Amino acid sequence: MTSFNQLAQQNRQKNSGGRYPDALAHTITLAIMLRKIAQEPANERAAMLIVALFLWLTQSWNNIKKVSDIPDFIRISGTTKCQENAFRTYCDGANSSAEYAHNYGNDQKKIYLWQPIPKYFNDFFQNFISNQNYHTPFLNPKTKKRLLNIMRKKWRMPPPLKLKPRVRKDVFHQYLIDCALADNTLTALIRNQIVSHNRKHHKLADHYQNSDSDRMRYQLYNAYNRYLSRLIKEARTANLYQHFDLINASLSTNLINEHSKVASYLMQKGHITQTVFETSNGSKQRICSLPLKIGSKRCLDEAAVVHFFSKLVDLVGSKPKRSDDKMLWFSYYCTATYRLALLFILLTGCRPTHSLSILKSYYWGDDILFIKDKGLLRQVIVCDYLQTEIRHYKKLQSSVFDLFGVNATLDELWFGIDDHGQPFRLSNRILRQFMHQHWPGVVPYQLRHFFAQSAVTQISAARLLDQDIDRLMGHASMGEHLGSDQMLPNTFKLIKTYLNEYAVRLRLKEFTYD
Structure with missing residues (x-):
């Protein structure tokens, strides 16, 4: 039976400002996952990597118990309204970025807006998505089943990594949540975009705050970049380059190498604007969406x-x-x-x-x-x-x-x-x-x-x-x-x-x- 002192200590450790997860141990587990998928057939490997990384990025793997739980991710055009499980590519004139549909609402009212993929994953995601057909699922049922089997089976430590520390799969699948819980610079409203309801420490803290979607998009994008940069830094320090090679039909990249320049719209200070496209008289127009107010409706001027x-x-x-x-x-x-x-x-x-x-x-x-x-x-x-x-x-x-x-x-x-x-x-x-x-x-x-x-x-x-x-x-x-x-x-x-x-x-x- 857990004592009061143990429960009290556990609750204090869940508070923001606590210790971040062990970056090296999570990096090794990420490398193991990439090696597992790299053994799959070349024509399906890239799609499996994309889905596996994205479900890890959104901390969804612990909720996936059967093949039908893996969503049908698709690419849609820039003129199509943002929708659940959708991706698109966006070019600001010089650099292209991959974006995914993120729910800024809640279970009762879902609000899907475009969210940029973190910069460390962008090269691989952008190249893959730009080569997909519109409205065609990335994975077919058979490939989903093989991916689920990979995630379910025991991951044995590869000989080259045998002396390195690692974490259990269930812990690895919650890395970003654990980072968000420890991050004392995040507001409760932004943390709520990363942390699942059952993992929230102070359940109602975000109900007292509000913001707009442009500011939240900026803060969420930078939070993901900070958490991933911890893993990238550890991988570089440990010289794990060979374990982070990602290869598809048209691109060979390495997750921990230096990456191409970030699109300029992602470098604005304090906010990231969502751009939508409208076709009028045969021409396509870029329109900056007005930011949506999100959070408490009871705040006063x-x-x-x-x-x-x-x-x-x-x-x-x-x-x-x-x-x-x-x-x-x-x-x-x-x-x-x-x-x-x-x-x-x-x-x-x-x-x-x-x-x-x-x-x-x-x-x-x-x-x-x-x-x-x-x-x-x-x-x-x-x-x-x-x-x-x-x-x-x-x-x-x-x-x-x-x-x-x-x-x-x-x-x-x-x-x-x-x-x-x-x-x-x-x-x-x-x-x-x-x-x-x-x-x-x-x-x-x-x-x-x-x-x-x-x-x-x-x-x-x-x-x-x-x-x-x-x-x-x-x-x-x-x-x-x-x-x-x-x-x-x-x-x-x-x-x-x-x-x-x-x-x-x-x-x-x-x-x-x-």
Whole structure:
């Protein structure tokens, strides 16, 4: 029976920022696979190599149990709409690149867009695909069966590689997934394009982020190139050139040799545009597709967020006079409370369905406080601006309580006061109603989505890595909660710097209630 400590350690190892897979051992296993297929008949070898490499690239081999599970891959023309299991070649005028259909959607709604083949595989893929007939499957059923037999049978170590390390086939088939899980520079949304759902560490992290297809295509292309470059480098260092020869009817190439130039459209900074072709009046026109928005639909526009919180400052700008009616004071106090609660969500990303205030016993006016989140204590780092706002609010709270003799019986740091002068705890429903009055159609939880998206997109010297964003969002599995998790001083400094810059970016105004 697995102990808690073992499960906790395993979960921490799955987090981004961990150790990458052994590159040399995976390189040797890749060489074994290539040698196996190289023994097949020459007229079918190239197609088998293409399918084997592509299914490995897309981490699909572990899901293939029978011949019918191997897809019918085909070549389609540039004027045909992108579709599942399709390939095409694209020439930008000087260099050609192979592209494949990649699903940017999910199982419920599939969105197929063109994705360039990684540069280390492009020469072989492009040459093969350009010589295929349109809409003709690369493999026939008999060839599929032979390929499946190769992948199923035990791979014995060839004598020239006998002293080299290797990994099991099932581990080798998940090399790119393991790299993506360890890669701390990937956002959750991009990682979701590589990692299968059952291997995702924090299952819902990508639900809080959005991007567009052009940026995602660029990041995915570069991620694959980084992971493959680890294998190529190890193969070159170990002088394994003879094991990486790929030969078809019209091309003899080597996977680990230097390759031809990358097409210019793949070298644009930050994005890769999809080009489609349309035939009009007998001529073919290139059209750059508009990027598709992918990811969270609940993220907010930054200008709208800035305007909303500026509006809240105006709401608390007219403080009642000391002689004014008690009801007016209670209404003003509640407005100030709701503003602080919304600021708390905006600047910490805490879940408004679980934490709308802080327990007094867990706050000492410092950079770190603790909240109850899903029944567990969670550490939250607070920016300087929010600390200042909390201090100003506590002064207002104290003056209102003294003025009307309110007895603060609740454990929370901020709470409302009803018409009878009785304190009440904040709830998500109350905050939703208040927010709807001043920003119809928007709910407090969308501020949490905005917080996550801002952490991904903000250009700052204090750039957060994926693990830092997960920490801020409270995404944690067993072994990553308070008591099991440790934060190094440099990490704390980085996060605190980012949070301070984030508050400045939103142009939030300090309010003293004077």
